[in-house]
Amino acid sequence: MKVKGIVLAVLVAFGPLAGAAHAKTYCERLYDSARRDYYSLLESPRKQKFHDNWERVIDKFEKIVDQYPACSKAPDCLFNIGVLYGKLYRVSWVQEDLRSSLRTYQNLEKEYPKSSLADDALFNAGEILEEMGDKEKAYLLYARILDRYSKGDMARKAKSKTAGLAAFAPKPTPPKPATTAVLAAGSSLVVTDVRYWSNPDYTRVVVTGTGAFRYEENQLRRDDSAGKPPRLYIDIKDASIPRSLCDPIPIADGLLQQARIAQHDPRTVRLVLDIDSMKDHRVFSMENPSRLVIDVIGDEGRYNGRKVIAPPSSQDSPLPLAQQLGLGIKRIVLDPGHGGKDPGAVGPRGLKEKEVTLDLARRLKPLLEKQGYEVLMTRKTDVFIPLHERTAFANQNRADLFISIHTNASRNRNVRGIETYFLGVAKSREASETAMLENAISQQALSDLEKILFDLTRTSNLKQSSDLAESIQQNLVWGLNDSFRGIPDLGVKQASFYVLIGAQMPAVLVETSFISNPTGEGLLSREDYREKLAQSIFRGILSYAAALSPAQTGKL
Numbered sequence: 409m410k411v412k413g414i415v416l417a418v419l420v421a422f423g424p425l426a427g428a429a430h431a432k433t434y435c436e437r438l439y440d441s442a443r444r445d446y447y448s449l450l451e452s453p454r455k456q457k458f459h460d461n462w463e464r465v466i467d468k469f470e471k472i473v474d475q476y477p478a479c480s481k482a483p484d485c486l487f488n489i490g491v492l493y494g495k496l497y498r499v500s501w502v503q504e505d506l507r508s509s510l511r512t513y514q515n516l517e518k519e520y521p522k523s524s525l526a527d528d529a530l531f532n533a534g535e536i537l538e539e540m541g542d543k544e545k546a547y548l549l550y551a552r553i554l555d556r557y558s559k560g561d562m563a564r565k566a567k568s569k570t571a572g573l574a575a576f577a578p579k580p581t582p583p584k585p586a587t588t589a590v591l592a593a594g595s596s597l598v599v600t601d602v603r604y605w606s607n608p609d610y611t612r613v614v615v616t617g618t619g620a621f622r623y624e625e626n627q628l629r630r631d632d633s634a635g636k637p638p639r640l641y642i643d644i645k646d647a648s649i650p651r652s653l654c655d656p657i658p659i660a661d662g663l664l665q666q667a668r669i670a671q672h673d674p675r676t677v678r679l680v681l682d683i684d685s686m687k688d689h690r691v692f693s694m695e696n697p698s699r700l701v702i703d704v705i706g707d708e709g710r711y712n713g714r715k716v717i718a719p720p721s722s723q724d725s726p727l728p729l730a731q732q733l734g735l736g737i738k739r740i741v742l743d744p745g746h747g748g749k750d751p752g753a754v755g756p757r758g759l760k761e762k763e764v765t766l767d768l769a770r771r772l773k774p775l776l777e778k779q780g781y782e783v784l785m786t787r788k789t790d791v792f793i794p795l796h797e798r799t800a801f802a803n804q805n806r807a808d809l810f811i812s813i814h815t816n817a818s819r820n821r822n823v824r825g826i827e828t829y830f831l832g833v834a835k836s837r838e839a840s841e842t843a844m845l846e847n848a849i850s851q852q853a854l855s856d857l858e859k860i861l862f863d864l865t866r867t868s869n870l871k872q873s874s875d876l877a878e879s880i881q882q883n884l885v886w887g888l889n890d891s892f893r894g895i896p897d898l899g900v901k902q903a904s905f906y907v908l909i910g911a912q913m914p915a916v917l918v919e920t921s922f923i924s925n926p927t928g929e930g931l932l933s934r935e936d937y938r939e940k941l942a943q944s945i946f947r948g949i950l951s952y953a954a955a956l957s958p959a960q961t962g963k964l
Contacts, residue, residue: 435472435479442468446488450495462496470788474770483523486516490532504605504804510536515791527557531566541652542601543576551577597621597698599649599677602669605800606661609706610912612800613667614699615644615679621693621700622646637665638683642691642702647677660684663706694796694906701796703910737953739782741802743812743907744769748792753817755929761815762790764932768813768920771942776949795906803912809876809949810915812907815932817924824925825896826888828881829917830873831909832902872914874900875955880918880948887944892937895921914952918945 445465448455455461469485469492476482493509513533517526530553537546550573553566570577597619604613615621622645630638649671657667665682672678681702688705744765746752752761766787773783784805786798793801802810816827877900885897908915920941922928931937 433479435476436481438468438472438476439479439481439485442472442485443488446492449492456495456499459496459500462492462499466492474788477519483516483520483525486512486520487525487529490516490529494532494536503603504801506536506540507603510540511791515789521556524560527553527560527562527566530557531562531569534566534569538573541655543573543652544578544650547573547576548578597644597647599644599647599653599669602653602657602667602679604657604659604664604667605797605804606659606663607804607806608662610803610910611659611661611663611704612796612803612910613664613679613681613702613704614796614800615669615702617644617647617698617700619698620695621698623691623693623700625691636682638686639680640683640686640689640702640704641678641680642700643672644677644679644700646675649677663704690910692909697794699794699796701910705912737781737808737956739784739805739807740776740809740811740949741784741786741805741807742769742772743786743798743802743810745812745814745907747787747790750792753815753923755923755932756821756926757929759923759929759933761817761923764815764920764923764938765813766790767938768942768945771939772811772813772945775942775946779950798907799910799915802915803910807913809952810908810911810913811880811945811949812905812915812917813945814917814919815921815923815928816919818922819924821924821926824922824928825898826881826884826921827898827919828877828884828900829903829905829908829919830877830900831870831905831911831915869911869914872956873908873916876914876949876952877916879952879955880916880945883948883951884918884920884941884944887940887947888937891940892931 442465445468449461449465450456466489469489472479472485473482490509490512493505493512497503497505497509510533513529513536516523516529517533520526530549534546534549534553537543537549547570550566550569553560553562554570557563597617599615599617601616602613603616604611606612623642624645625640625642628636628639628641630636649669654670657669659666663684663686665684668680668682670678679700679702681704683704685706686704690703690705691701693700744762746760746762746765748762750762752765754760766789769785773785776783784801784807786801787793798812799810881897881900885895888895903917905917908917921932923932
């Protein structure tokens with residue numbers, strides 16, 4: 409009886425505490441665990457030296473948001489991710505880390521506008537934009553705080569910021585003169601941003617503007633007498649640029665020393681790339697939004713910044729670098745198509761492509777990870793990522809494969825089936841329409857793009873991309889028709905997809921089913937169909953890997 413009395417006394421004494429602990433949701437307990445890792449990282453200079461340690465903590469917070477978006481701690485998770493990316497930038501000095509911090513803060517305010525952290529996130533985003541030199545956008549974010557969160561704790565600071573940035577407040581738009589309507593479309597352009605992504609063998613520079621790009625490119629040799637390196641310069645015609653964008657952009661990645669952009673004359677903006685070491689380059693424009701993309705390619709045979717001696721290979725079927733080095737496939741980038749403000753194709757009953765592609769990538773990722781592959785995703789949540797950033801992300805992270813996942817659409821709602829693409833000039837009207845849909849461009853723009861692609865047909869990755877597409881397509885056909893009858897095999901095709909241009913590894917775009925077809929939309933809505941799609945793409949990747957490297961056959 410005494411023992412029972414003691415137990416009862418303990419339960420009475422600690423009952424409220426035990427109840428409070430039990431009252432915590434599973435999500436909140438996950439948050440507490442992630443938060444402990446967060447503090448452990450920030451308190452350890454040694455841990456901060458390694459990018460993987462940062463990614464591991466960020467991933468823990470991201471998984472909470474992905475799995476429990478309605479959790480009370482979801483806004484806190486996003487805020488912590490923003491803080492981590494911002495602090496990581498101070499260690500890595502990689503611009504993409506700073507942009508990830510910016511995107512996360514903006515997404516927090518968008519997804520959780522009623523959170524007490526919404527105004528804090530906007531304020532932090534504004535400070536990042538100031539650091540990037542975009543004071544006009546920074547002003548707008550601070551003004552948004554005053555408009556939407558005037559009673560929040562950041563209102564006073566935001567008011568001070570808007571006063572200091574008053575010169576960058578948007579000016580009233582003057583009425584357009586009557587003659588404006590007769591001006592040729594795209595006759596003027598304002599440069600709005602310049603960014604870059606790089607690794608030791610590749611650099612992508614992107615100039616964003618408000619209209620169509622017309623440009624000329626030229627190269628200058630090294631001028632030792634003037635102490636000038638070799639230069640690649642692009643003159644953007646009938647264009648202007650604000651002074652805030654004219655500061656030199658240091659790159660120093662072994663290929664380019666820096667990028668400089670300025671108003672060359674009243675009608676021309678000149679972009680100059682100071683070259684350190686460049687084997688080849690490619691310049692092309694993109695639409696929606698309007699961008700000029702410059703891809704700079706380093707010497708073949710470089711890996712992790714070191715020269716290597718690659719084994720001989722056939723000229724007809726050159727091997728990708730990963731195979732030449734005997735490394736096999738280690739890192740795979742999955743690219744869930746569309747996202748955020750871009751829903752992609754929408755089915756007759758409202759199913760959105762962006763939702764399906766993200767779900768498929770989330771299913772595919774753990775399957776590949778269980779086989780020992782490192783898997784990165786261009787987006788893990790419902791956010792908008794421009795097409796040029798997706799390929800740049802894969803190149804910057806030295807991926808061995810790039811898999812872009814989509815659902816198809818057609819004006820003919822009776823069309824059904826699955827097809828897989830690799831980069832090239834479209835050989836059918838249907839392939840051209842698919843490329844125009846995914847690129848969000850016109851037929852004329854697609855024709856102009858295809859002219860650029862002729863020099864890509866000689867690249868070593870084209871044959872490997874074709875093999876990867878064949879393997880994925882075959883496994884999709886076998887896997888789906890094993891469980892779901894009557895799904896047409898539309899085959900492997902080539903088309904001019906922006907998202908595949910410039911990929912430094914085998915790259916494919918998988919059109920999983922036609923969301924525009926009522927039956928296809930119904931299947932894409934089903935859990936078992938999505939799981940079978942993910943399993944089939946997974947088997948296709950493993951089959952390709954096994955053929956690429958005999959050492960990996962055990963993974964099948």
